[in-house]
Amino acid sequence: NAGVTQTPKFQVLKTGQSMTLQCAQDMNHEYMSWxxxxxxxxxxxxxxxxxxxxxxxxxxxxxxxxxxxxxxxFPLRLLSAAPSQTSVYFCASRDNYGYTFGSGTRLTVV
Amino acid sequence: xxxVEQDPGPLSVPEGAIVSLNCTYSNSxxxxxxxxxxxxxKGPELLMYTYSSGNKEDGRFTAQVDxxxxxxxxxxxxxxxxxxxxxLCASGGGTGGxxxxxxxxxGTHLIIQP
Numbered sequence: 001n002a003g004v005t006q007t008p009k010f011q012v013l014k015t016g017q018s019m020t021l022q023c024a025q026d027m028n029h030e031y032m033s034w035x036x037x038x039x040x041x042x043x044x045x046x047x048x049x050x051x052x053x054x055x056x057x058x059x060x061x062x063x064x065x066x067x068x069x070x071x072x073x074f075p076l077r078l079l080s081a082a083p084s085q086t087s088v089y090f091c092a093s094r095d096n097y098g099y100t101f102g103s104g105t106r107l108t109v110v
Numbered sequence: 111x112x113x114v115e116q117d118p119g120p121l122s123v124p125e126g127a128i129v130s131l132n133c134t135y136s137n138s139x140x141x142x143x144x145x146x147x148x149x150x151x152k153g154p155e156l157l158m159y160t161y162s163s164g165n166k167e168d169g170r171f172t173a174q175v176d177x178x179x180x181x182x183x184x185x186x187x188x189x190x191x192x193x194x195x196x197x198l199c200a201s202g203g204g205t206g207g208x209x210x211x212x213x214x215x216x217g218t219h220l221i222i223q224p
Contacts, residue, residue: 004153035214040118040216041216042198042215042216042217043198043214044214045212090154097159098144098156098159099144099154099156099212100156101146101153101155103152103153104151104153106151
């Protein structure tokens with residue numbers, strides 16, 4: 001099915017470890033973004049990209065890096081995981097009619 | 111003050127009732143407005159997209175935007191147990207540059223009782 005694919009679905013990290021959350025879309029959308037969702041906090045924008053080679057920070061970018069080498073892929077890197085990064089992460093891509101979200105990555109940092 | 115405010119609920123109604131979900135927003139530059147439905151442990155799914163004030167209807171769902179009062183509503187007619195989910199309102203646009211991400215409300219948890 002066309003859409004946004006996120007991997008992995010679940011991940012447990014130890015404090016200080018690094019990892020990359022993968023996101024790929026096959027709808028040829030230029031705009032992609034990463035959100036985290038925490039209880040009582042709603043969805044908060046981490047980083048976004050308006051096209052290949054162009055990225056920018058959202059509301060809560062600290063501790064995360066992104067790159068956009070192709071239209072299809074927008075990986076999110078955690079440089080040194082902290083317990084405060086325990087969350088559900090959603091990747092989304094956008095066209096003129098709205099956002100399509102992936103199914104999420106549930107990350108626990110211990 | 112968060113830019114999009116939404117009552118978290120839970121809101122519990124009997125099957126067949128009309129449901130009214132509401133949000134307010136503070137940024138007068140917002141130009142487009144969306145409602146998402148999110149089932150437990152799933153990603154948000156776009157339900158309605160509106161641009162500017164007015165009503166938009168799609169089946170049992172009606173989205174209403176009043177930009178003069180900065181008020182967003184979603185009405186669900188003939189509610190079904192399968193409508194039980196968290197409903198997120200979102201607003202965006204008009205901020206200029208590339209920062210055109212959505213601002214989400216925290217979501218309202220809706221329960222339709224059979």
